[in-house]
Structures are given as structure tokens and as C-alpha cells.
Amino acid sequence: MEINAQIALTVFMGVLLVAVAAWLTRIEDWRSYSSTAGGVVSQGERSEYIEQEKPAGLIRWLTTVDHKDIGILYGIYGLTAFAVGGLMVVLMRVELATPSTTLVGPALYNSLMTSHGITMLFLFGTPIIAAFSNYLIPLIIGADDMAFPRINAIAFWLLPPSALMIWAGFFAGPLGLGFEAPQTAWTLYTPLSTGSAGGSLDPAGGAGIDLMLLGLHLSGVAATMGAINFIATIFTQRDENVTWANLDIFSWTILTQSGLILFAFPLLGSALLMLLADRNFGTSFFLADGGNLLWQHLFWFFGHPEVYILVLPMMGIVSYVLPRFAGRKLFGFKFVVYSTLAIGVLSFGVWAHHMFATGMDPRLRASFMAVSMAIAIPSAVKTFNWITTLWNGRIRLTTPMLFCIGFVSNFIIGGVTGVFLASIPVDLVLHDTYYVVGHFHYIVMGAIAFAGFAGIYYWFPLVTGRMYQATLGKAHFWLSFIGTNITFFAMILLGYGGMPRRYATYLPQFTSLNVIATVGAMILFVGQIIFVWNLVNSWYAGKRVESGDPWDLKRDGVHTVEWQWFDRKIETAITDGGEEEQNAVTDGGEPIDKSENN
Amino acid sequence: MDENPGLSDQYRKASPWPIFIALGLPVSEIGLVFDIFPLAVGGLLLFCGCIAGILLESNYAKTLWGPVLTMIAILVAFGAALLVADGYTEIGLVTRAYAVFASAIIMSAGLVAGKLFVPKQQASV
Numbered sequence: 001m002e003i004n005a006q007i008a009l010t011v012f013m014g015v016l017l018v019a020v021a022a023w024l025t026r027i028e029d030w031r032s033y034s035s036t037a038g039g040v041v042s043q044g045e046r047s048e049y050i051e052q053e054k055p056a057g058l059i060r061w062l063t064t065v066d067h068k069d070i071g072i073l074y075g076i077y078g079l080t081a082f083a084v085g086g087l088m089v090v091l092m093r094v095e096l097a098t099p100s101t102t103l104v105g106p107a108l109y110n111s112l113m114t115s116h117g118i119t120m121l122f123l124f125g126t127p128i129i130a131a132f133s134n135y136l137i138p139l140i141i142g143a144d145d146m147a148f149p150r151i152n153a154i155a156f157w158l159l160p161p162s163a164l165m166i167w168a169g170f171f172a173g174p175l176g177l178g179f180e181a182p183q184t185a186w187t188l189y190t191p192l193s194t195g196s197a198g199g200s201l202d203p204a205g206g207a208g209i210d211l212m213l214l215g216l217h218l219s220g221v222a223a224t225m226g227a228i229n230f231i232a233t234i235f236t237q238r239d240e241n242v243t244w245a246n247l248d249i250f251s252w253t254i255l256t257q258s259g260l261i262l263f264a265f266p267l268l269g270s271a272l273l274m275l276l277a278d279r280n281f282g283t284s285f286f287l288a289d290g291g292n293l294l295w296q297h298l299f300w301f302f303g304h305p306e307v308y309i310l311v312l313p314m315m316g317i318v319s320y321v322l323p324r325f326a327g328r329k330l331f332g333f334k335f336v337v338y339s340t341l342a343i344g345v346l347s348f349g350v351w352a353h354h355m356f357a358t359g360m361d362p363r364l365r366a367s368f369m370a371v372s373m374a375i376a377i378p379s380a381v382k383t384f385n386w387i388t389t390l391w392n393g394r395i396r397l398t399t400p401m402l403f404c405i406g407f408v409s410n411f412i413i414g415g416v417t418g419v420f421l422a423s424i425p426v427d428l429v430l431h432d433t434y435y436v437v438g439h440f441h442y443i444v445m446g447a448i449a450f451a452g453f454a455g456i457y458y459w460f461p462l463v464t465g466r467m468y469q470a471t472l473g474k475a476h477f478w479l480s481f482i483g484t485n486i487t488f489f490a491m492i493l494l495g496y497g498g499m500p501r502r503y504a505t506y507l508p509q510f511t512s513l514n515v516i517a518t519v520g521a522m523i524l525f526v527g528q529i530i531f532v533w534n535l536v537n538s539w540y541a542g543k544r545v546e547s548g549d550p551w552d553l554k555r556d557g558v559h560t561v562e563w564q565w566f567d568r569k570i571e572t573a574i575t576d577g578g579e580e581e582q583n584a585v586t587d588g589g590e591p592i593d594k595s596e597n598n
Numbered sequence: 599m600d601e602n603p604g605l606s607d608q609y610r611k612a613s614p615w616p617i618f619i620a621l622g623l624p625v626s627e628i629g630l631v632f633d634i635f636p637l638a639v640g641g642l643l644l645f646c647g648c649i650a651g652i653l654l655e656s657n658y659a660k661t662l663w664g665p666v667l668t669m670i671a672i673l674v675a676f677g678a679a680l681l682v683a684d685g686y687t688e689i690g691l692v693t694r695a696y697a698v699f700a701s702a703i704i705m706s707a708g709l710v711a712g713k714l715f716v717p718k719q720q721a722s723v
């Protein structure tokens with residue numbers, strides 16, 4: 001590097017460090033005089049006390065260690081990443097409306113595809129789950145906060161730098177930094193990702209890949225810290241009357257997920273560092289004979305559990321929310337828990353179904369096929385339980401309920417296509433075609449994202465104290481549901497036709513189905529614009545929720561802990577305000593919005 | 599109320615350290631991987647300094663000296679490991695090792711300065 005740049009950087013770092021140190025000393029002052037409220041405070045006063053324990057404005061959000069604030073931060077972060085990843089794929093789908101390249105060249109297409117996948121899995125999927133779990137788990141299990149609140153904050157704040165590093169390649173070109181966005185796909189297969197020219201000069205992205213590896217590593221560190229925190233919280237911070245026997249389904253899924261993270265993510269981290277060392281420090285983990293297969297084994301040993309890391313908590317949300325609008329308890333609760341645990345264990349025994357076509361030992365291959373088929377059983381158990389919960393229930397088609405039902409529907413298609421892929425002879429034909437893309441998008445978009453939407457709508461009043469616009473919510477659902485099914489069913493058909501995945505161009509015979517997929521993606525896009533508008537607008541200007549039971553849960557005797565907490569909070573607020581009639585809140589269940597509570 | 603409230607006192611809902619720890623880690627990683635001396639030194643200082651700070655704040659440590667000394671020891675060991683590794687690869691690791699040593703030296707200087715100039719019981723970085 002040039003001397004001038006070195007000096008400039010040194011000065012910059014020096015100034016930064018001094019500024020940080022100065023700011024920290026000021027904070028220390030602020031702490032010592034804001035601490036007058038010290039001493040132990042009784043339960044009743046707590047909520048007010050907590051408000052005083054945080055500074056105001058932006059600083060509050062930068063320094064908070066409150067699980068609820070951190071949950072909100074995770075949510076905003078996840079939705080931002082969802083928007084970025086979504087815009088990337090809109091560009092790709094527009095390109096794919098025609099067989100030849102028009103809008104986006106092959107290199108940019110590959111970069112967009114790589115970043116889309118990584119963004120959706122690591123920067124949207126994992127964080128949006130952390131949003132729900134951070135906000136809700138301590139409330140539901142009766143803990144004051146997470147077991148390690150500061151670790152919780154560190155884990156969150158690792159994510160913004162991680163995102164910037166993963167996307168860095170897109171800014172580097174325009175800034176003239178001399179490297180590109182990575183074009184390796186999210187699987188980072190070697191030898192493509194080791195760089196043919198050695199070091200950071202390879203055509204697949206150069207230093208962009210190194211930065212992405214570091215960014216991914218960072219997000220893995222964050223996820224692992226979060227997982228340790230959840231395990232500790234659920235084991236040690238439960239209220240006395242929350243036992244293992246009556247622990248709720250969402251906490252069970254988060255506990256299982258945290259276990260999976262604990263085993264899967266450190267392995268990914270090590271594999272990433274090995275790859276980084278191969279690229280930069282002269283090692284040859286993946287350059288020697290068999291190195292390419294080694295990478296695939298390491299990657300998928302993480303990669304398959306990762307898909308369950310994403311789907312299990314979302315299944316938890318569906319198991320939690322869906323019964324609320326069917327007027328019943330979850331059918332076969334115990335079996336849903338058992339199948340969660342079974343999936344958690346089995347998910348470490350199926351990874352090589354991603355490698356059937358690599359020429360691995362056929363006997364090994366067969367065992368992975370057997371376990372992959374077996375893991376469909378606990379998934380099916382859950383599906384039957386959801387359907388049975390609906391059976392003869394008093395069903396209320398609110399927006400969260402619609403998304404839950406959409407989840408079940410899409411999960412069935414995604415799961416069934418998965419079982420076909422798990423069969424070796426079928427997979428050898430369909431591997432690396434659009435069928436695979438269709439399969440996992442039915443799960444990641446059709447199920448995981450749908451459950452996320454269900455959760456967001458269901459707990460929106462709890463977090464914001466306001467109601468979203470029901471009509472817009474329903475429009476969001478129908479556009480998403482129709483869009484998902486058009487887009488990804490077309491992909492399944494494309495896969496049967498033999499169209500390979502990960503190309504910016506295709507043969508003219510695939511044009512009509514591709515146009516259909518693009519139209520579907522546009523429908524999805526419109527739905528998501530409505531969603532964002534609805535969220536932002538309702539957060540600022542939505543109708544205030546006046547009852548502690550906006551979903552009319554008391555009627556069915558399922559007014560769960562987090563809503564009781566909300567009830568108390570609203571009651572305190574109103575008593576303080578002194579304007580409202582007391583019974584307006586206590587009798588509960590008065591419809592906020594007629595169309596959402598029929 | 600003492601200057602370093604933490605978990606054992608009435609629990610607080612804010613802490614200034616996490617965000618800087620989360621900034622220091624990637625900056626030092628980038629500095630070390632791409633061999634950018636100022637970033638490596640600055641990042642390591644930010645990271646290690648703030649870890650010492652948060653340990654103190656949450657009462658895992660009673661004074662700043664213990665954590666800072668540990669950090670310095672880890673940095674020295676890490677730098678030495680880099681020097682040793684340098685002998686086994688064609689990639690030059692020496693400047694990276696120096697960057698690690700440099701941050702250890704600056705932290706030691708900070709430690710001495712703290713010992714000399716900061717009045718007892720006053721915690722600052």
C-alpha cells in the first residue's frame with residue numbers, strides 16, 4: 001500500500017480511538033449521575049425503572065442491553081436485509097425474463113445470486129428468528145432478561161459489520177478498490193472459491209471473497225454467542241412455575257435450534273478460516289487431493305443443519321400462533337416436541353444428500369438416502385398435528401392465521417419435493433436443476449418467510465402498541481401466496497424440463513415458464529412493498545391498541561403470558577394517564593378491528 | 599454508588615461497550631488478513647480495550663489491570679506465534695506480527711499511564 005494511504009489510515013484510526021475513548025469516559029460520567037435510582041426495586045415499579053435506566057434517543061439504541069430493544073433491532077436488521085436480498089433477486093428475475101443477457105451480465109448475475117443466497121440465509125433468516133426469540137423468550141418463560149445481556153448486545157452488533165463485509169464487493173468496484181463481488185454461490189465450492197490465480201487475484205471475486213468469508217465468519221460467531229445465551233437462559237432463568245413439562249413450544253424449538261447452532265456454526269467457522277488460509281496464507285487444506293470433496297463434506301455438515309436451524313423456530317411460531325385462531329390447544333403437543341427433537345438429531349445425519357452426484361462411495365450414499373427419508377417422518381408428524389388442530393376448530397382467518405395456513409400448505413409442497421430429491425436415482429436426474437431451486441424456495445420463502453410474517457403480524461400490537469391495517473395485511477398474504485406458488489411451481493416444472501440452475505441465460509425452449517416465474521416474482525414484489533408500507537405506516541400512525549387482548553384470546557382461555565404482560569403494561573399506562581375508563585381495558589377482547597376479529 | 603456498576607448491583611439496561619467490541623473484532627480481522635498495519639493495531643486496541651472495559655463493568659474483574667495484563671499476554675503470545683508461523687510459509691507474516699506487538703506495546707503504555715496518572719478507584723480507558 002502507498003505511504004500516503006498508510007498515513008491517512010493511521011491518522012484516521014488514531015482519531016477514531018481517541019474519540020471512542022473520550023466518548024466512553026463521558027458515558028462513565030453519565031452513568032454515575034443517572035444512577036440515583038439505585039437500589040432494588042419491587043416488581044410493580046420495574047417497568048418504569050427500566051425506562052430510567054436507559055439514556056434517551058439514538059444513544060439508547062446503541063447502548064441497550066434490554067432483550068426487548070435488541071429484539072426490535074434484530075427485527076429491523078432482518079427486514080432491511082430481506083429488502084436488500086429481495087431487490088437483488090428482482091434484478092435477477094427481470095434478467096431471466098428473456099433467454100439472452102439484456103439487463104445484467106453474467107458476472108453481475110453470479111454476484112447477485114451469491115449475495116442473494118447468503119443475505120437471505122444469514123442476514124435475514126437467522127436474525128429475524130433472533131428478533132422473535134430475544135423479544136419473547138424472556139417474557140414467556142418469566143425471566144428478567146437474557147442470561148448474558150451484554151453478550152446479547154455484542155452478538156447483535158457483530159451483524160452490521162458482517163453485512164457490510166459480505167456486500168463489500170458491490171461497493172469496491174465503484175470505489176476503485178480493485179476487487180469484485182464474489183461469484184462463488186452461497187456454497188463456496190472449491191476450487192472456484194480457492195482462486196485459480198492464488199491469493200486474492202482470482203476471477204471469482206478476489207478480495208471480495210476474503211471479505212465475504214470474514215463477514216460470514218462474523219455472523220457465525222454472532223449466531224453461536226446467541227445460541228449459548230438462549231441455552232443458558234432457558235435452562236437457568238425460567239420462572240419457578242415454568243417447568244420442562246409446561247415449557248411452551250416456541251421455547252422448545254429455540255432450545256433445539258440453539259443446540260444445532262452450537263454444533264453446526266463453529267464447524268462452518270473453522271471451514272471458512274481454512275479456506276481463508278488456503279487463499280491467503282499458503283496452506284493447502286482444500287488444494288490437495290480430495291480437498292474439493294472435503295470442502296463439500298464440511299460445508300454440508302453445517303449446511304443441512306442450517307436449513308433446520310431456520311425452519312425449526314418458524315415451525316415453533318406456527319405451532320404457537322395457529323392454535324390461537326382455531327380456538328383450541330395445539331393437538332398432540334408432546335409429539336410436536338418429540339418430533340422437534342428428532343429433527344434436531346437426525347438433521348446431522350443427512351448432509352451428503354447434497355452430494356449424491358459427486359461420485360462418493362455408493363454404500364455411504366445409500367445410508368444418507370435412508371436417513372433423509374426418515375427425517376421426513378417427524379416433519380410429517382408436525383404437519384398432521386397442525387391440520388388436526390384446525391379440524392373442527394373455530395377458525396378465524398386473521399392475517400397471522402392466513403400466513404400460518406399458507407406455511408402449512410407451502411411446507412407440504414416443499415417437503416414432498418425434498419423427499420423426491422432424497423431418493424438417489426431421482427436426485428441424479430434433478431440435481432443442479434431448477435427443481436432444487438423450486439424445492440428449497442417452497443421452504444425458505446413459502447414456509448420460513450411466511451411464518452416470519454405470521455409472527456410479525458401476530459405480535460405487532462404487542463411490540464408497537466398499535467394495530468396494522470388488516471386489509472393491507474390480507475393483500476400482502478394473497479399476493480405472497482399466489483406469487484410464491486406461481487414462481488416456484490414454474491421452477492419445479494423448469495427443473496423437470498432440465499434447465500440447469502445458476503445461469504444468467506437459458507435455451508429458448510424454457511422461455512414461457514421463465515416468464516411465468518418472473519411474473520410471479522413481480523406479484524411477490526408488490527406484496528412485499530405493501531408489507532413494508534403497512535409496517536412503517538402502522539408503527540407511526542396505526543390505531544392504538546386499547547385492550548390487553550387484541551386477539552380475543554381470553555374467550556378461548558389461551559391468553560398467554562406475553563399478552564398478560566402486555567395487558568398489565570397497558571393497564572399501568574392508562575392508570576397513569578388517568579383518562580380512560582378502567583374497565584375498557586380489563587374486560588378485554590373488545591375488537592380493535594372488526595375484520596381481524598370475527 | 600460506585601463507578602463501575604454491574605450485574606451484581608442493580609442491573610442496568612445499557613452498556614457502552616458491546617458496540618465497540620463488535621467494531622473492534624472485524625477491523626482487527628481485516629487489518630490482519632489484508633496486512634494493513636494501522637487497521638490491525640487500531641482494531642486490536644479497540645477490541646482488547648473494550649473487552650477489559652466490559653469485564654470491569656460487569657464485575658467479572660475488580661480492577662482494569664488484570665484484564666489488560668491478560669490481553670497483553672495473549673497479544674504477545676499471538677504475535678510470537680505469527681513470527682514462528684512465518685518460517686513455515688512463503689507469505690510474509692512479519693509485519694502482521696509487528697502489528698500485534700505494537701498493540702501490545704500501546705496497551706502496556708496505557709497501563710503504565712493509568713497507573714501513574716489516574717487516581718485510585720477511577721475507571722477510565
Ligand code: HEM
Pocket residue numbers: 187306307308310311353354372373375376379414415416418419421422423427430431432436439440443444
Ligand atoms: C422434508 C425433508 C427434506 C428433504 C428430504 C430434503 C432434501 C433435499 C435434497 C436431497 C436436496 C439436494 C438436492 C440437490 O442438490 O440435488 C435439497 C436441497 C436443498 N434443501 Fe431440502 N429437503 C428437505 C427439507 C428442507 C428444508 C426444511 C429446507 C429449508 C429449511 C431445505 C432446504 C434445502 C436447500 C437450501 C437446498 C439446496 C442446497 C443447494 O444445493 O444449494 N430442505 N433438499
Ligand SMILES: [Cu+2]
Pocket residue numbers: 303304307350351353354
Ligand atoms: Cu439438506
